[in-house]
Amino acid sequence: MDNNISVEASATTKTSSGGAKRSSFSGKIGFVLAAAGSAVGLGNIWRFPYLAAKYGGGIFLLVYIILSVTFGFSLMIAEIAIGRKTQQSPIGAYRALDKRFGFVGVLASIVPLLILPYYSVIGGWVTKYAFGFVTGEMSNMASSSYFGDYISGVWQPIFWFALFMGATALIVLFGVQKGVEKVSKIMMPVLVVLMVFIIVYTFVTTDNIWDGIVYYIKPDFSKFTYMTFVSALGQLFYSMSLAMGIMITFGSYMKKEISIEKSTHQIEIFDTGIAFLAGLMIIPACIAYDPSQLTKGPGLMFGVLPKVFDNMFGGAFIGAMFFIMVLLAALTSSISLMETVVSTIQDKWKLGRKISCLIVFGTSILLGLLSCLGYSVWSEVLFFGKFAFLDFFDFLTNSVMMPIIALITCILISFFIKPSTIIEEVSLSGKFKQKTLFSVMIKYITPVCLVVVLVFAILEGVGVITV
Numbered sequence: 491m492d493n494n495i496s497v498e499a500s501a502t503t504k505t506s507s508g509g510a511k512r513s514s515f516s517g518k519i520g521f522v523l524a525a526a527g528s529a530v531g532l533g534n535i536w537r538f539p540y541l542a543a544k545y546g547g548g549i550f551l552l553v554y555i556i557l558s559v560t561f562g563f564s565l566m567i568a569e570i571a572i573g574r575k576t577q578q579s580p581i582g583a584y585r586a587l588d589k590r591f592g593f594v595g596v597l598a599s600i601v602p603l604l605i606l607p608y609y610s611v612i613g614g615w616v617t618k619y620a621f622g623f624v625t626g627e628m629s630n631m632a633s634s635s636y637f638g639d640y641i642s643g644v645w646q647p648i649f650w651f652a653l654f655m656g657a658t659a660l661i662v663l664f665g666v667q668k669g670v671e672k673v674s675k676i677m678m679p680v681l682v683v684l685m686v687f688i689i690v691y692t693f694v695t696t697d698n699i700w701d702g703i704v705y706y707i708k709p710d711f712s713k714f715t716y717m718t719f720v721s722a723l724g725q726l727f728y729s730m731s732l733a734m735g736i737m738i739t740f741g742s743y744m745k746k747e748i749s750i751e752k753s754t755h756q757i758e759i760f761d762t763g764i765a766f767l768a769g770l771m772i773i774p775a776c777i778a779y780d781p782s783q784l785t786k787g788p789g790l791m792f793g794v795l796p797k798v799f800d801n802m803f804g805g806a807f808i809g810a811m812f813f814i815m816v817l818l819a820a821l822t823s824s825i826s827l828m829e830t831v832v833s834t835i836q837d838k839w840k841l842g843r844k845i846s847c848l849i850v851f852g853t854s855i856l857l858g859l860l861s862c863l864g865y866s867v868w869s870e871v872l873f874f875g876k877f878a879f880l881d882f883f884d885f886l887t888n889s890v891m892m893p894i895i896a897l898i899t900c901i902l903i904s905f906f907i908k909p910s911t912i913i914e915e916v917s918l919s920g921k922f923k924q925k926t927l928f929s930v931m932i933k934y935i936t937p938v939c940l941v942v943v944l945v946f947a948i949l950e951g952v953g954v955i956t957v
């Protein structure tokens with residue numbers, strides 16, 4: 491039985507008017523795995539640890555977990571239920587709920603288009619590291635200046651970015667996601683085992699590891715700033731693939747008898763669990779080997795892990811395995827990002843698959859070049875005086891657009907279609923246990939927090955306030 495129907499397999503049969511001949515995930519495992527395959531990616535392994543390191547360690551972790559079981563839970567339930575109820579992709583889904591809200595679907599569909607290019611730039615970094623480990627360049631890569639030198643180059647980053655983007659596009663074009671998802675079924679457990687192994691190994695063999703563990707696990711309330719909250723929330727959207735139409739699309743392929751509530755919990759636990767492990771793998775080692783990296787941001791994983799592997803018995807092999815796993819996790823995510831954009835374009839402009847792929851590929855290469863060269867040729871271009879291109883796209887999508895989309899979605903649910911519409915949909919497959927939490931979150935807490943987050947993020951972005 492193929493219970494792992496891919497987004498692509500399903501997307502090819504979908505129509506923007508909804509309904510007709512829409513395929514579905516044949517089982518709960520299929521749904522959870524496909525959603526988790528999209529959710530688990532660079533966000534968990536690369537982005538979460540550097541944000542946690544930068545914004546307070548333990549306190550970031552605590553805020554993130556609380557947000558995940560409240561905000562994340564409510565928004566994910568809402569999106570999956572909207573998808574399943576309307577049986578449509580985001581643009582049609584919002585319009586079906588209320589004609590005046592069609593623009594939210596459009597906005598949500600633009601987000602993956604903006605994320606895909608810079609996601610692929612980082613995918614390129616990972617590809618380069620995987621290749622470097624396989625070809626015995628580990629000791630080189632473990633030197634402190636390696637990553638900085640690499641991203642300030644021109645042709646190398648472009649080459650690896652184009653390679654990653656090209657691989658993504660080819661898989662989407664030929665529709666071989668099914669094969670890729672089979673790989674991801676094996677890859678996820680291997681990734682987890684590898685991460686646990688690396689964690690245990692570093693803990694046992696590294697001096698002074700304890701300080702870093704405490705920094706990561708123990709909340710220090712004096713380190714709490716509004717940026718802890720803003721970045722944790724942005725990360726939540728990113729990591730759980732929320733506020734970009736993805737979960738709506740997934741929901742539209744979900745059968746009525748499968749429990750939305752249980753599936754949501756599983757995706758949430760899986761996604762947060764992997765992020766937690768990634769932090770545990772990277773942050774204590776960073777503090778032990780090179781604390782100056784802690785606030786560096788995007789380069790954290792690339793700066794710290796090669797050092798860990800270089801000091802490890804058999805590190806070249808473990809390191810190669812690790813970067814290959816991360817590469818596969820990144821690919822499953824970039825494929826689902828691209829697939830979403832391609833199917834939106836196909837639906838919207840009634841274009842063929844090939845031409846839609848080509849348009850998305852071309853646009854992504856152009857936009858990605860900005861992010862790619864933003865650390866070298868165009869390093870003097872800084873948005874609001876501090877964001878290089880890549881960081882700017884990241885800020886724009888995660889801290890501005892996604893909170894806006896989530897906010898309007900809450901307003902739509904609270905005042906127009908009412909939470910009961912979502913509750914009814916979720917209840918189709920059994921009792922909705924946390925419906926009170928859901929209603930309170932969607933109606934009151936989430937919108938208020940989102941407004942606060944938006945205001946702070948924008949003020950911080952334009953430099954009116956600083957962390």
Ligand code: PFF
Pocket residue numbers: 528529530531532533534602728729730731734736823824826827830
């Ligand atoms: N959630 C993914 C991650 O954490 O890496 C990022 C992502 C992948 C977002 C796929 C959206 C998506 F469609």
